[in-house]
Amino acid sequence: MKRGRAPAHESGAAAPAGRSVLEGAFLLLDELARTGDAGLTDLAAGAGLPKATAHRLLDQLAALGAVERDSGRYHLGAGLARLARSWGVSHPLGRAAVQPLRRLAAATGASVALAAPVGTDMVIVSGMPGPADGAFPYLPGLILPPGNAAEAVIAATRPVTAPPPERSPAEWARRLSKVREHGVDLHHCEDERALSCLVAPVYAPTGRAVAAIGVCFAGHRLPSATTADAARRAARMLSANLAHRPRSRRL
Structure with missing residues (x-):
């Protein structure tokens, strides 16, 4: 919206x-x-x-x-939250992400979530609660702010992407270059409370990046190399799940 x-x-x-x-x-x-x-x-x-x-x-x-x-x-209200959860559960990505999200949460002990582009916005499809929820609850249907990590990892797979608001083209290009090099994006913000998010891209059977899965930590704790590996594994698992779901071939 x-x-x-x-x-x-x-x-x-x-x-x-x-x-x-x-x-x-x-x-x-x-x-x-x-x-x-x-x-x-x-x-x-x-x-x-x-x-x-x-x-x-x-x-x-x-x-x-x-x-x-x-x-x-x-x-x-709760009525809107129920509709949002239903949307996430019925979405092909949401169904395929259940096990990858569980494994990612178990491996990291962090809040985990799956986000996908809806129109021009990046929206939470599903997630599992964790320590970061007090700072930023990742609820289905939630629209992420511009320049988020999910936006960056998907943009890095596209040939040409305009920078989000308040980001210069040079700054955005450097960030996307790092995503291509490491396969993940780490975004740290301190608007009201410190928050760090690390995500990896998810691919449809067509080879197109259609979502991002990752973890979020509250406070000044930064994700480790082990966390990055766990995010990449979750992304690969979800991509493989999508390859076996007929509806996901239209993503």
Whole structure:
């Protein structure tokens, strides 16, 4: 989902009709996915909706279980989480990744996850909880921020890729060169809490990189060479699983 602004004709409190109602609801959900939780004023501003319209749509989403409200702040609800988990379980990648994720978690003791491109976003398909979940829970359907490790390992397999926002072409090219050399990408960030992620590319039977599987550590601990080897093994196992699944041949 991409953030955007409401149609120019929407300036009052009444919700737009037809497709615009759905668009407004998805803009609010997208803003909640980005922020984690927020108040009505910030959500309306972030989604580009009038405050009254945002309030009405949030009430409807809350009635459906897609959004929950606590002390005047909103966050994504359990109903939406169930749909996201169902999407991950039914996805060809999610089914094929069950055993590789389990083995990777056992080998590393870390939070593990599988991510794949959906449109222009990199989205978590499935994962297993671990120590890093307190810093960044890898839930199915979660959109990863630009410049993430999964984006880098897939971009490294493509002939031409534009750098993500706030990355220079030279910086991005150097990073992709390292991915091609080592077969993994290590990304460290310290926005609110220190987090290190190491991932390896997953290939469809066509030879095209379609996903990334890896581990995430909270704090300043950096993954070891043993962790990198475990990520590569998990990626090879998942790639082999996809080769034996008929539906995955369309990935």
